[in-house]
Amino acid sequence: MPSFRAPRGTRDLLPDVSSGLNRLEGIARSLAGRYGYREMEIPMFEQTAVFERGIGEVTDVVEKELFRLAPRTEEAEAWALRPEATAGIVRAFVQHGMQTWPQPVKLTVVGPMFRYDRPQAGRYRQFWQWDAEAIGDPGPAVDAEMIEMGYRFYVEAGVPDVQVLLNSIGDGACRPAYLAQLTAYFRRHEAELPELERRRLDANPLRLLDSKDAAMAALVAAAPRIGDCLCEACAAHFAAVRAHLEAIGVPYRVEPTLVRGLDYYTRTTFEYYRRGAEGQQQALGGGGRYDGLVELLGGRPTPGIGFALGLDRVLLALDETRAMAAAMAPPLAVVVGADPADTIARLRVASLLRAEGLCVRAELAQRKLGRQLETASRDHAHFAVIIGDELNEGHVQLKDLEAGTQRLVPLGELARELARAAKSHHHG
RNA sequence: GUGGCCUUAGCUCAACCGGCAGAGCAGCGGACUGUGGAUCCGCAGGUUACGGGUUCGACCCCCGUAGGCCACCCCA
Numbered sequence: 371m372p373s374f375r376a377p378r379g380t381r382d383l384l385p386d387v388s389s390g391l392n393r394l395e396g397i398a399r400s401l402a403g404r405y406g407y408r409e410m411e412i413p414m415f416e417q418t419a420v421f422e423r424g425i426g427e428v429t430d431v432v433e434k435e436l437f438r439l440a441p442r443t444e445e446a447e448a449w450a451l452r453p454e455a456t457a458g459i460v461r462a463f464v465q466h467g468m469q470t471w472p473q474p475v476k477l478t479v480v481g482p483m484f485r486y487d488r489p490q491a492g493r494y495r496q497f498w499q500w501d502a503e504a505i506g507d508p509g510p511a512v513d514a515e516m517i518e519m520g521y522r523f524y525v526e527a528g529v530p531d532v533q534v535l536l537n538s539i540g541d542g543a544c545r546p547a548y549l550a551q552l553t554a555y556f557r558r559h560e561a562e563l564p565e566l567e568r569r570r571l572d573a574n575p576l577r578l579l580d581s582k583d584a585a586m587a588a589l590v591a592a593a594p595r596i597g598d599c600l601c602e603a604c605a606a607h608f609a610a611v612r613a614h615l616e617a618i619g620v621p622y623r624v625e626p627t628l629v630r631g632l633d634y635y636t637r638t639t640f641e642y643y644r645r646g647a648e649g650q651q652q653a654l655g656g657g658g659r660y661d662g663l664v665e666l667l668g669g670r671p672t673p674g675i676g677f678a679l680g681l682d683r684v685l686l687a688l689d690e691t692r693a694m695a696a697a698m699a700p701p702l703a704v705v706v707g708a709d710p711a712d713t714i715a716r717l718r719v720a721s722l723l724r725a726e727g728l729c730v731r732a733e734l735a736q737r738k739l740g741r742q743l744e745t746a747s748r749d750h751a752h753f754a755v756i757i758g759d760e761l762n763e764g765h766v767q768l769k770d771l772e773a774g775t776q777r778l779v780p781l782g783e784l785a786r787e788l789a790r791a792a793k794s795h796h797h798g
Numbered sequence: 799g800u801g802g803c804c805u806u807a808g809c810u811c812a813a814c815c816g817g818c819a820g821a822g823c824a825g826c827g828g829a830c831u832g833u834g835g836a837u838c839c840g841c842a843g844g845u846u847a848c849g850g851g852u853u854c855g856a857c858c859c860c861c862g863u864a865g866g867c868c869a870c871c872c873c874a
Contacts, residue, residue, distance in 0.1 A: 378865070430872050434799065454874085483874080488799070491867065497874060566871080582870080631873060653873065680874030708832045741827090743834035750835090758832060771834070 379487075379495025387685065391498060394681050395480050397526050398500040405519045407478040407502050412458040414482070415439060418448040424457030424667055426633025428573065435485040437495070451484035455501035456634070456660070456676050457667070463505055464669035473506030474674075492686045500655075503676035505664065510607050513638045513659060513675055514614030520642055520655060520677050521620050529687050531645040532654065534622035536615075537596070538608040539576070539629060541636045541661065544601035549575060551594050559589055579627040595626045607637055634660040638675065644687055654687070655679030701731040702792050704746035708758035710736045715757045719766065719781070723755075726785040728792070730755075747771055753788065 376382055383391060402409060418438065425432050437451035452458055459477055462468075468475045479501045486495060502519065504512050517534060524532040540548060553575045560568060564585060570577050579590055600608060615622055622640075630639050639658035657677025664672035705720045707713070713734050720732035731749065733742040739756070746754050756767035756776070766784060769776035770791075779787055 375865075435872080485873080487872075489866080490869095493873075499874065577872090655874065678874065683874060706833090710831095737827095738830085739832055740830065740834070745834085747834040754834080756833070767833090769833075774834085776833085 377495070379489035381494065390685050390688065391681060394527055394684055395498075395500070397523060398478070398480055398679075398681075401519055401523055401526070402478040402502060405476070405502075405515065407476040407504075409478050409480070410459075410462070411481070412455065412462055412479060413452070414484075415449045415451050416458050416461065418450045420457050420461050420667065421450055421453060424460065424634060424663060425454070429632055431485065431631065435487045437484040437486045453485045454483055454632075454678055455479045455481075455499060456503060456632075456663070456678070459501070459503050459676075460505070460660075460663050460667050460669070460674065463672075464664060464667055469506070469664075469670055469672060474504045474512060475506055476502070476504045478502045492680075492683045494682060498681040500679045500681060501676065503674060505674040506672055507675075508661065508673040510610035510638075511614050513611045514618065514620070516657070516675055516677060517611075517615060517622070517640050518618055518620045520640075520657070520679060523679060524642060524654065524684070527684055527688070529644065529654070529684055533643045533645050534620060535625040535628050535641040535643050536612070536622045537625050537628035537639050538600060538604055538611075538637050539596055539635060539639055539658075540600050540604050544599060544604055545596075545636075548594065548596050548599040551599065552576070552578075555593055556589075562589065576629040579629055590627065597624070597626050604637055611638055630656060630658055634663040634666065636661045640677070642679065644683075653680075654683050699729070700750035700752070702729045702751070703731075703753035703755050703788055704742075704749065704751040705730060705732045705755045705757065706739060706742035706746060707733070708739050708756065710738055712757075715761060719755060719757055719784070722781075723785055723788065726789065728785065728788055743771075753791065755784065755788075 399409060418436065421436060422432050427433070431453050435453060437453070439449040439451065441448065459479060463475060463477075479499075481498065482496050483499050484496055487493070489495060500523070502516065504516060517536070521532065521534055539545060553571065556563065556571050556575060556578055560571065562585075563571065564583055567578055567581055567583060567586060570581075578586070579593065581590060597608075612622075612624075625641075628639055628641060630641070635658040637659045639656070641656035642654040644652050644654055655677060657675070659673070659675040661673040662671075663674060664670070703723070705716045705723070707716045709715075713736065716732050716734060720730050723730045731746075731751065733745065735742070743754055751771060754769040754771055756769055758767065760766060760778060761781070764781050765778050766781055767776050768779045768784065768787060
């Protein structure tokens with residue numbers, strides 16, 4: 371047993387998985403580019419206050435999942451690893467005066483996030499997200515555009531059965547009234563509530579709506595709906611978002627009980643959800659509008675909307691459907707040697723070919739020729755360059771591993787021969 | 799953070815009621831000393847996750863720890 375292992379909730383992404391993640395990041399970057407989002411980088415950690423104020427002090431993410439760093443000195447500020455990207459991006463937006471940029475400012479971040487909670491499949495302490503934010507546009511069209519971009523990501527990544535869940539949770543004008551109404555409703559039925567739900571009633575009554583307790587189903591169904599309580603402006607915004615989605619053909623379902631865990635959301639909230647998935651990996655990503663967040667982090671009042679898509683969960687979904695990324699492309703040629711000990715000759719020839727831009731693997735293990743060819747075949751190389759005594763006359767054997775044929779080629783023409791062969795291979 | 803299940807070779811898994819820790823795959827080598835994906839043979843790989851306890855004797859029973867998974871909490 372090795373004495374060291376990856377920390378709990380983290381894992382090594384071995385080449386197959388790593389290239390799968392890379393592929394997803396490539397799709398994300400391509401989409402971001404097509405939709406006009408510019409990629410940026412933000413620190414992996416921030417002052418704890420950025421998250422506390424931005425995400426909300428009483429959210430689970432801040433209360434129990436924040437990865438807090440031990441201070442180095444008494445005077446040091448409190449730092450924490452980023453549990454999500456939105457707060458950091460908005461902090462950067464304010465810090466760099468992006469309110470003077472052409473609005474909206476559309477930004478994207480791809481990278482690892484950190485949350486200190488109990489790990490499970492598809493749920494890690496270090497996980498990868500694609501995050502996109504459009505800051506500075508209050509209109510419903512940008513909401514729909516963003517929801518479409520996320521939906522398209524799953525389509526292009528090849529995740530089956532993704533559903534868009536949509537809701538509006540109102541704003542400062544109408545939500546307080548709704549919350550009062552909702553709280554009053556559940557208070558009237560407090561005696562029927564399970565213990566856990568009773569505690570939620572005080573902490574975060576909205577959460578009662580997506581309770582998984584079967585005993586709650588009837589109560590929740592009869593509870594007042596936020597959709598019926600939206601103020602005129604919020605209702606109009608919601609209707610417009612839906613009209614835009616329908617116009618561009620993004621399928622969605624209004625989910626009146628969809629509330630999200632972070633404090634900063636206003637109006638539009640949405641979630642990408644995988645139908646038929648077992649367990650906790652159904653939520654693939656989510657987002658929403660946060661019209662008060664920029665102000666909360668010290669900027670001028672500026673509306674914004676964003677999403678965060680969990681790449682690990684996509685990887686998991688693709689793994690289940692056996693649609694993972696293909697293995698590494700095979701080398702054009704493998705350089706092998708008749709003399710197992712002469713690695714210098716092999717490395718020299720490989721170096722020569724690589725300098726010409728060719729994809730060539732050098733078999734450097736000191737094994738006999740048969741074994742070298744065996745691994746070359748297993749790697750699905752098109753050619754083997756066999757180096758033997760002919761090298762003294764400036765020649766090598768070029769063997770076509772698929773056809774089984776071989777011929778003598780002058781070393782000086784080898785690169786050209788291989789390049790031409792590669793071309794004809796690719797053309798069929 | 800709460801409750802439950804699990805952990806045997808790099809991987810997938812065996813091992814009767816508590817009685818000598820095994821196989822397939824992968825790796826390496828040989829058959830085949832300058833010619834490959836097949837086949838056959840061999841080699842290596844283990845403190846049975848870790849630490850304690852019970853027992854003549856523990857992979858097996860008990861306790862603890864770590865890790866994984868499942869259901870919650872919650873989220874990606």
